[in-house]
Amino acid sequence: MDQKESMIKGMEPKQQPPYPLRMPPDLRAELEKMAEESKRSLNAEIVEHLQVSVMRRLSNAQESENRSQHRALSRRLFEIEAQLMAMEEIRILRAARLADAKKNNLGTGDIKAAEIDLARADQVLRKMKNEMASNMDRYTKLESQMAEAATKS
Structure with a gap:
């Protein structure tokens, strides 16, 4: 079974086909020197450098x-904080x-309207505080990830 047949049937070939890599002679000489120092083949040295380069790019x-x-989260937290204060x-x-309506014995309709307005304000405040807490959790996790990434590099 040749390589194409094994790939079609879902099996990986035992060895990948060679890839002719052209490079300047001075680069090849430097890579060969590095491979010798690290006791690797030239191919293994090239693969190592490529992996490091790709991982660095992904990390960046x-x-x-x-x-x-x-x-974006910092801006959103600032906006929510301003909205919460308002x-x-x-x-x-x-x-x-509501207190004035009760104190001045205003009609039941006025008191009820003031109670509804206060309940709506409380509801909006709860939603805003929940959003703030959720965004703060995301912000804290993100800062933790960023600090962890900084210590690795």
Whole structure:
């Protein structure tokens, strides 16, 4: 069974076909010297350098993606914090309006409307706080990943 037949049937060939690699003679000489020093074949030395290069590039791409996500999360957390502060002020005003309605014995409709407004403010605040907590978790995990990646490099 030749290599094409084995690949078609889902089996990997025992050995990959040779790949003729052209390179400048001075580069080849340097790689041969490095291979000799590390007690590897020229092919193994070339593969090692390619693997390191590809892994470094993948690592740099992941690092760039992490930084981009970190900036986006930082901005979103800042926005949520500003919105929370505004919503807390609204909640305070609505609670004061409800207290005034009860204190001044306003009609049941006015009190009920103030209670509904306050309940809506509380609901919005809960949703915003949940979003803030969720984004903070993501932010913390991302920072941890970035710190771990920094220690590896």
